[in-house]
Amino acid sequence: MFLDELSGSEVVWDVGACVGTYACLIARRLSSGCVVAFEPDPTNRSRLSENLSANAPTERWRTSAVALFDTDGESVLQSEFVEAGGGHHYLSAHGEGLPIEVRRGDSVVASGYPAPDMLKIDVQGAELQVLRGLGGLLDGVNTIYVELHTEKSKRYGTTTDEIEAFLREEGYSLTHLGDPTNGRPGAYLVRAQR
Numbered sequence: 001m002f003l004d005e006l007s008g009s010e011v012v013w014d015v016g017a018c019v020g021t022y023a024c025l026i027a028r029r030l031s032s033g034c035v036v037a038f039e040p041d042p043t044n045r046s047r048l049s050e051n052l053s054a055n056a057p058t059e060r061w062r063t064s065a066v067a068l069f070d071t072d073g074e075s076v077l078q079s080e081f082v083e084a085g086g087g088h089h090y091l092s093a094h095g096e097g098l099p100i101e102v103r104r105g106d107s108v109v110a111s112g113y114p115a116p117d118m119l120k121i122d123v124q125g126a127e128l129q130v131l132r133g134l135g136g137l138l139d140g141v142n143t144i145y146v147e148l149h150t151e152k153s154k155r156y157g158t159t160t161d162e163i164e165a166f167l168r169e170e171g172y173s174l175t176h177l178g179d180p181t182n183g184r185p186g187a188y189l190v191r192a193q194r
Contacts, residue, residue: 001177001191002026002120002145009033013105013116015068015130016123018044020051026120027056034060036113040067040077040100064113067091069102069126070133076100091126091156104133119144125152128163131170138170144192151186160188167192 002022006012008031014023017037026035037052039045045065052061067075069091078097091102109115115137121127127146131138144167148160164174172192179188 002118003029005118005143006030006033010117011036011114012118012120013038015119015121017048017063018122019047020055022120023048023061024051024055027052027060030056030060033117034062034114036116037061037063038066038068039063040065041079041098062113064108066101066103066108067126068105068108068123068130068133070104070129072103072107073101074099075102104135105130105137106133106135109137116141118142119146121145122147125149125155125158127153128158128166129156131163131166142194144172146190146192147187148190149187164190 003025006026006029008029010030010033012026012033012035014026014035014037017023017039020037023035023037037048039048045063049063052063067077069075075091076097077100078092117140119141121130121144123130127148134141148163150160153160153163167174171194173194175191175193177189177191
């Protein structure tokens with residue numbers, strides 16, 4: 001569904017790109033746009049770059065090591081898994097883990113990245129923080145595909161109901177697309193469209 005909506009000229013942000021499953025498909029579909037793949041985990045980011053290099057011309061993609069959030073600063077990336085493709089990372093102000101940079105989306109654009117036309121977000125519960133950090137950039141985003149995490153959003157003091165309410169307040173109509181096909185409990189997919 002996501003790929004069918006692409007005209008080929010969009011800037012697509014893949015937030016929580018992991019090893020590039022979506023980013024590769026998007027980059028291959030683009031004729032003049034590009035995908036910006038955000039992945040703070042170095043193991044996943046290395047594989048992400050390899051996969052993008054093998055699947056699309058370099059002018060169709062760009063990667064970033066920052067984790068998008070609602071503040072600019074530093075955090076700690078923790079994970080339940082450390083192998084490439086492990087997508088169970090979360091941010092923590094305390095504890096052991098990998099020190100990383102967190103940035104607001106509008107700060108990323110101010111530093112030279114292209115603003116998004118479409119978004120794919122899979123950030124293990126931090127969806128509301130990512131959306132808030134986009135600020136006025138959301139005005140230019142007509143379509144968002146987001147994986148919402150019922151339990152994991154509690155790590156960030158929010159709920160999936162709050163995330164859905166935020167999207168509606170921003171003028172999006174929501175379509176529930178069901179559960180991920182890989183059988184992960186506590187997650188469901190939503191398409192937000194203006």
